[in-house]
Amino acid sequence: MTAEQPGRVGCTGKTRYLRRSYAKRVASRIRRSGSDHLRPYPCQFCHCWHLGHLRGQATYLRNSIHGSVSVQEMTR
Template identity: 50%
Template sequence: MTEYEASCLGKTRFLTRRTAKHRANAIRRNGGPALRAYECKHYCGLWHLGHRPGHATYLRGSLNNPTPVQELTQ
Protein backbone atom coordinates (compact mmCIF):
# COMPACT_ATOMS: atom_id res chain seq x y z
CA MET A 1 0.00 0.00 0.00
CA THR A 2 1.42 3.35 -0.99
CA GLU A 3 1.27 6.42 1.22
CA TYR A 4 -1.29 7.96 -1.16
CA GLU A 5 -3.53 4.89 -0.95
CA ALA A 6 -3.39 4.92 2.85
CA SER A 7 -3.86 8.68 3.15
CA CYS A 8 -6.47 9.57 0.56
CA LEU A 9 -7.65 6.93 -1.90
CA GLY A 10 -10.94 5.28 -1.00
CA LYS A 11 -11.88 7.86 1.64
CA THR A 12 -14.91 10.11 1.39
CA ARG A 13 -13.93 13.60 0.32
CA PHE A 14 -15.76 16.69 1.56
CA LEU A 15 -15.47 20.10 -0.07
CA THR A 16 -15.55 22.04 3.22
CA ARG A 17 -14.59 21.51 6.85
CA ARG A 18 -18.15 22.35 7.86
CA THR A 19 -19.64 19.58 5.71
CA ALA A 20 -17.15 17.06 7.07
CA LYS A 21 -17.89 18.08 10.67
CA HIS A 22 -21.65 17.76 10.09
CA ARG A 23 -21.13 14.24 8.75
CA ALA A 24 -18.88 13.31 11.70
CA ASN A 25 -21.54 14.54 14.13
CA ALA A 26 -24.27 12.59 12.32
CA ILE A 27 -22.21 9.41 12.51
CA ARG A 28 -21.62 9.94 16.24
CA ARG A 29 -25.35 10.61 16.90
CA ASN A 30 -26.20 7.30 15.22
CA GLY A 31 -23.90 5.33 17.52
CA GLY A 32 -20.77 5.46 15.40
CA PRO A 33 -17.23 6.28 16.49
CA ALA A 34 -15.97 9.72 17.48
CA LEU A 35 -14.51 11.21 14.30
CA ARG A 36 -12.82 14.50 13.42
CA ALA A 37 -12.48 16.40 10.17
CA TYR A 38 -8.99 16.98 8.78
CA GLU A 39 -7.66 18.57 5.63
CA CYS A 40 -5.75 16.36 3.18
CA LYS A 41 -2.88 18.78 2.59
CA HIS A 42 -0.57 16.34 0.79
CA TYR A 43 -2.84 14.91 -1.91
CA CYS A 44 -6.37 16.08 -2.74
CA GLY A 45 -6.68 19.28 -0.68
CA LEU A 46 -10.18 18.32 0.45
CA TRP A 47 -11.47 17.17 3.85
CA HIS A 48 -11.64 13.61 5.24
CA LEU A 49 -12.83 12.07 8.51
CA GLY A 50 -10.52 10.29 10.91
CA HIS A 51 -10.68 8.95 14.44
CA ARG A 52 -10.23 11.44 17.22
CA PRO A 53 -7.10 11.00 19.35
CA GLY A 54 -7.69 8.14 21.78
CA HIS A 55 -10.62 6.74 19.81
CA ALA A 56 -8.87 4.63 17.17
CA THR A 57 -10.16 1.10 16.74
CA TYR A 58 -7.04 -0.24 15.02
CA LEU A 59 -3.51 0.63 14.02
CA ARG A 60 -2.39 0.16 10.44
CA GLY A 61 -0.38 -3.02 10.21
CA SER A 62 -0.33 -4.79 6.91
CA LEU A 63 -3.14 -4.28 4.38
CA ASN A 64 -5.06 -7.40 5.44
CA ASN A 65 -3.93 -7.58 9.05
CA PRO A 66 -4.60 -4.41 11.08
CA THR A 67 -3.50 -4.46 14.71
CA PRO A 68 -6.47 -4.04 17.11
CA VAL A 69 -6.23 -1.35 19.78
CA GLN A 70 -7.63 -1.90 23.23
CA GLU A 71 -8.90 1.40 24.61
CA LEU A 72 -7.97 2.32 28.16
CA THR A 73 -10.92 2.79 30.49
CA GLN A 74 -10.85 5.54 33.08
Protein backbone atom coordinates in the same frame (compact mmCIF):
# COMPACT_ATOMS: atom_id res chain seq x y z
CA MET B 1 -21.09 17.49 -0.86
CA THR B 2 -18.12 15.29 -1.63
CA ALA B 3 -15.38 15.78 -4.19
CA GLU B 4 -15.20 13.37 -7.09
CA GLN B 5 -11.70 14.13 -8.36
CA PRO B 6 -9.14 11.37 -7.95
CA GLY B 7 -6.81 11.75 -4.98
CA ARG B 8 -3.23 10.77 -4.49
CA VAL B 9 -1.99 7.68 -2.73
CA GLY B 10 -2.23 9.30 0.74
CA CYS B 11 -6.01 9.55 0.64
CA THR B 12 -7.09 6.93 -1.89
CA GLY B 13 -10.29 5.28 -0.74
CA LYS B 14 -11.26 8.02 1.73
CA THR B 15 -14.38 10.14 1.33
CA ARG B 16 -13.53 13.71 0.35
CA TYR B 17 -15.58 16.66 1.57
CA LEU B 18 -15.21 20.00 -0.18
CA ARG B 19 -16.09 22.03 2.92
CA ARG B 20 -15.16 21.61 6.58
CA SER B 21 -18.70 22.59 7.59
CA TYR B 22 -20.21 19.70 5.64
CA ALA B 23 -17.63 17.25 7.02
CA LYS B 24 -18.55 18.42 10.55
CA ARG B 25 -22.25 17.80 9.87
CA VAL B 26 -21.52 14.29 8.61
CA ALA B 27 -19.33 13.57 11.66
CA SER B 28 -22.12 14.79 13.95
CA ARG B 29 -24.66 12.56 12.21
CA ILE B 30 -22.33 9.56 12.58
CA ARG B 31 -21.82 10.32 16.28
CA ARG B 32 -25.59 10.63 16.89
CA SER B 33 -26.15 7.24 15.28
CA GLY B 34 -24.03 5.71 18.06
CA SER B 35 -20.83 5.25 16.09
CA ASP B 36 -17.33 6.55 16.73
CA HIS B 37 -16.48 10.17 17.49
CA LEU B 38 -14.89 11.53 14.31
CA ARG B 39 -13.45 14.91 13.43
CA PRO B 40 -12.76 16.58 10.10
CA TYR B 41 -9.18 17.23 9.10
CA PRO B 42 -7.63 18.87 6.03
CA CYS B 43 -5.81 16.60 3.61
CA GLN B 44 -2.38 17.62 2.38
CA PHE B 45 -2.79 15.48 -0.75
CA CYS B 46 -6.21 16.39 -2.20
CA HIS B 47 -6.81 19.66 -0.30
CA CYS B 48 -10.29 18.50 0.71
CA TRP B 49 -11.49 17.34 4.14
CA HIS B 50 -11.66 13.77 5.51
CA LEU B 51 -13.06 12.35 8.75
CA GLY B 52 -10.76 10.73 11.26
CA HIS B 53 -10.77 9.48 14.83
CA LEU B 54 -9.68 11.65 17.71
CA ARG B 55 -6.06 11.09 18.66
CA GLY B 56 -5.72 7.98 20.81
CA GLN B 57 -9.20 6.65 20.02
CA ALA B 58 -8.77 4.91 16.69
CA THR B 59 -9.11 1.16 16.51
CA TYR B 60 -7.94 -0.93 13.62
CA LEU B 61 -7.21 -4.53 12.70
CA ARG B 62 -3.68 -5.86 12.76
CA ASN B 63 -2.76 -9.21 11.29
CA SER B 64 -1.05 -11.66 13.62
CA ILE B 65 -0.32 -15.37 13.66
CA HIS B 66 -3.73 -15.74 15.38
CA GLY B 67 -5.60 -13.86 12.62
CA SER B 68 -6.89 -10.28 12.67
CA VAL B 69 -6.77 -8.64 16.08
CA SER B 70 -8.51 -5.37 16.99
CA VAL B 71 -5.96 -2.89 18.34
CA GLN B 72 -6.57 0.39 20.18
CA GLU B 73 -4.35 3.18 18.92
CA MET B 74 -1.73 4.09 21.48
CA THR B 75 -0.45 7.65 21.61
CA ARG B 76 2.00 9.29 23.98
